[in-house]
Amino acid sequence: MEPPDSAVTLYGEFTSTGNRRVRYAVSLTDEELIFQRLTSSSTVQRNKTRLSLRDCVGSRAHSGEDESDHAAYFTAYFYPLRRRWMSPGTCRQRVEQSFRLAALQDPSYNLEEAEKWAREVRERSARLHAPRDELVLKEPAHRRVMLLVNPQSGRGQALSLYNSHIQRMLQEAGVAHSLVITERQNHARELVREMSLVQWDALAIMSGDGILFEVINGLLERPDWEQAIRTPLAILPGGSGNALAASVHHYSGSTPVSSEELLLSCGFLLCKGLVSRMDLVSIHLSSGARVFSFLSLAWGFVADVDIESEKYRHVGAARFTVGTLVRIASLRTYRGRLAYLPAALDNCNDQNNLQTSWPVSNLYSFKNGCSISELNSCHSNNSNNREENIRHSNLSGPGPTDSLLPPLDQPVSSNWVVVPEEEFVLMLAMYQSHLAEDLFAAPDSTLEDGLIHLTYVKAGISRTALLRLFLSMEKGAHLTSNCPHLFHTKVRALRLEPQSPKGIITVDGEAVEYGPVQAEVHRGLARLITG
Numbered sequence: 001m002e003p004p005d006s007a008v009t010l011y012g013e014f015t016s017t018g019n020r021r022v023r024y025a026v027s028l029t030d031e032e033l034i035f036q037r038l039t040s041s042s043t044v045q046r047n048k049t050r051l052s053l054r055d056c057v058g059s060r061a062h063s064g065e066d067e068s069d070h071a072a073y074f075t076a077y078f079y080p081l082r083r084r085w086m087s088p089g090t091c092r093q094r095v096e097q098s099f100r101l102a103a104l105q106d107p108s109y110n111l112e113e114a115e116k117w118a119r120e121v122r123e124r125s126a127r128l129h130a131p132r133d134e135l136v137l138k139e140p141a142h143r144r145v146m147l148l149v150n151p152q153s154g155r156g157q158a159l160s161l162y163n164s165h166i167q168r169m170l171q172e173a174g175v176a177h178s179l180v181i182t183e184r185q186n187h188a189r190e191l192v193r194e195m196s197l198v199q200w201d202a203l204a205i206m207s208g209d210g211i212l213f214e215v216i217n218g219l220l221e222r223p224d225w226e227q228a229i230r231t232p233l234a235i236l237p238g239g240s241g242n243a244l245a246a247s248v249h250h251y252s253g254s255t256p257v258s259s260e261e262l263l264l265s266c267g268f269l270l271c272k273g274l275v276s277r278m279d280l281v282s283i284h285l286s287s288g289a290r291v292f293s294f295l296s297l298a299w300g301f302v303a304d305v306d307i308e309s310e311k312y313r314h315v316g317a318a319r320f321t322v323g324t325l326v327r328i329a330s331l332r333t334y335r336g337r338l339a340y341l342p343a344a345l346d347n348c349n350d351q352n353n354l355q356t357s358w359p360v361s362n363l364y365s366f367k368n369g370c371s372i373s374e375l376n377s378c379h380s381n382n383s384n385n386r387e388e389n390i391r392h393s394n395l396s397g398p399g400p401t402d403s404l405l406p407p408l409d410q411p412v413s414s415n416w417v418v419v420p421e422e423e424f425v426l427m428l429a430m431y432q433s434h435l436a437e438d439l440f441a442a443p444d445s446t447l448e449d450g451l452i453h454l455t456y457v458k459a460g461i462s463r464t465a466l467l468r469l470f471l472s473m474e475k476g477a478h479l480t481s482n483c484p485h486l487f488h489t490k491v492r493a494l495r496l497e498p499q500s501p502k503g504i505i506t507v508d509g510e511a512v513e514y515g516p517v518q519a520e521v522h523r524g525l526a527r528l529i530t531g
């Protein structure tokens, strides 16, 4: 047998848990657990199995269940990326690796040895995920997570998915968690608004995107919102859309996967506990209310499909496909006025944020502060000073100040762009990459780019062209499809004034009051567990 290589700092010879005659040489390096079956014949070379400690969520030791068994056992749990069966790409698959340690007749010695191995595996695995900065959760054994599950989300399967996958994963990682099953709408919002947060290291949400919306808004309604919104949040997909879960999975560099595979991917990230900053968008509604959004603001086709497809909920994620086909068959257009503050014109220094695919000839930029409603009768106020033009919308209540938004009934500033079109099929503002598991709507959006990715489709698009757009959205190719009816740009703030008497506006997939609405992005305001 070849000697252990120099990177190996722990070595042992153990037996299989199922068959004591099968022996293994087991090595631990800073990066891998390596094992190889030992044979009596030195001519037989068995392949080494290597498991990366980056893929390990936890490890534990225990003594034999039977009193006559003097051995101890050590088990490590891995979720490596493996090739998918019968389909392209990779996904995380569970691997449980156990060994039986019985070097001496003394059970306590064997247990000590097994505990040493389990501890080394845990510590080395944690070191490989050392924080990029201060954003990392406490080690699993000291971590306390509140897990909110909506039993009604999606096809009503969130609780059974928790029982079948997440509970076991968290146990394997040694993460203590308290389960809260939401009982009604706004339950999660009220709970996080009132409760003490100091005892929790993270709030995890297993549902569609609706409960996360409630949690974010509940946190921002607290008097201590500035601290509260820094509570790390985690998303585990349990709904039918699962847009944020799909986005987080995409940001971790992984390829698209099925719903169950997405759950394992997000569960793995929760066990690892790396935290990133996440943009939130402050949205002013016509009633004067303000809500905070982490995903999208939609009007027209996308909002209609989202809400009207609720009745096809029983088919899961396919509800959006069914809804899209139904709505395309009876295509509607909407009148309205749209204006935005381009990221390119903003004072931000981030050069990456300054690109826009907007054709310059399509821009109608005001010289002076002017509301969209006043588009055709705007009077000059002869001021080019942006600071002077902006009268901040000082909505009362907690949460950050919106420095880019004037009150909804006041003109937008002179550095805003007013879209010349007034007849639309859809307006979609995104701040994450995915609108649903298979809708890669804003391909270059990242968690904390400080941007609203604004897309609209103007009236006149054929049904076939619209269908083609949605089909290409699965791969994020719609933005490069050269569709003359589709426009896309990156903005910091926007205002929409619908003029069609009826319609649907959604925020994060939930319908909100229909009427004028405006939005401003707050870069990195929240915290999210990611990869």
Ligand SMILES: Nc1ncnc2c1ncn2[C@@H]1O[C@H](COP(=O)(O)OP(=O)(O)OP(=O)(O)O)[C@@H](O)[C@H]1O
Residues within 6 Å of the ligand: 150, 151, 152, 153, 154, 155, 182, 183, 184, 185, 186, 187, 207, 208, 209, 210, 211, 214, 238, 239, 240, 241, 242, 243, 509, 510
């Ligand atoms: N026990 C419950 N019974 C009924 N509704 C609930 C319950 N708990 C939460 N809700 C409400 O259900 C709504 C939808 O939740 P969620 O987004 O989790 O699921 P979903 O709509 O199925 O998911 P998706 O957005 O992916 O389609 C939320 O607005 C929430 O307030």
